[in-house]
Structures are given as C-alpha cells and as structure tokens.
Amino acid sequence: MNLKILTIAIFLLFAALLWKANSYRKAVRLRQHEAHYQATLVTYANDFKPGLTRAQVDDLLHTRNVSAEEAHLDSPTWDKFIKLGQEHSARFCSHDDIDVRLHFTPSGPTPEAPASPTDQLLTVTLFRWSRDCL
Numbered sequence: 001m002n003l004k005i006l007t008i009a010i011f012l013l014f015a016a017l018l019w020k021a022n023s024y025r026k027a028v029r030l031r032q033h034e035a036h037y038q039a040t041l042v043t044y045a046n047d048f049k050p051g052l053t054r055a056q057v058d059d060l061l062h063t064r065n066v067s068a069e070e071a072h073l074d075s076p077t078w079d080k081f082i083k084l085g086q087e088h089s090a091r092f093c094s095h096d097d098i099d100v101r102l103h104f105t106p107s108g109p110t111p112e113a114p115a116s117p118t119d120q121l122l123t124v125t126l127f128r129w130s131r132d133c134l
Helices: 002-047 054-063
Strands: 069-071 079-088 094-105 120-132
Touching: 002 079, 002 094, 002 120, 054 079, 054 120
Parallel strands: none
Antiparallel strands: 069 079, 079 094, 094 120
C-alpha cells in the first residue's frame, strides 16, 4: 500500500515539475517575442516620423522591400499594417496577429474617404488583433 501511494506521489510530483518547466519556457518565449516587437516598433517609430505623407511612407517601405496591408479595422481611417508575428492565445481556436500599425490622418473630406497619397502619418503603434474561429 505504501509503495502504491509513493508511486502516485512521485508521478504527481514529476507531472507538476514538467508543467512548471513548460510554463516557464512559454513565459520566456513570450518575453522574447515582446522584446522583438517593441524593438521593431522603436525602429519604425524612429524612421517613420509623424507628418510624412502616405506616398513618402510607401516609398520608404518599397525601398526596404516591406509589404504592408491597408485596412481600417478599429477606426474609419485607412491605416497600413506590417505583420510582425502571430501569437496563439490561451483561448481555444484563437490567435492574435501582431502588427506595426502606421496610422494616417486622412486628407479627404471624411475619414471613410479612400486612402490618398497626401494623407499624413499620425502615429506608429504596435497593434494586436485577436480573431476567433467563430
């Protein structure tokens, strides 16, 4: 009887240690990814100053061979997104896209107007967009 209890206790201790080690590795990996995202954000914020036109930003991105998407996900204005990575969330069937967002001030009559080459860069931010399967 004592051997059975000891075996179960050792198994549970081993399982707990494996779980803790895995949690630690995940936390380290997330910190490393976040440091990379922040460093990339700083680089873009230093190189893409507020006031640059959309055409100037497009030229700078083109010279660096960086592709960016245009969308208006959380605001009516047309922003550019440069994908940095994708992190899996703790929720089932979900992920977070990590992007550098180049947010422009629209030069058109309304924020919903199509993107214009004369739109001016307002901010450079790190943007997380969570999508679910359903």
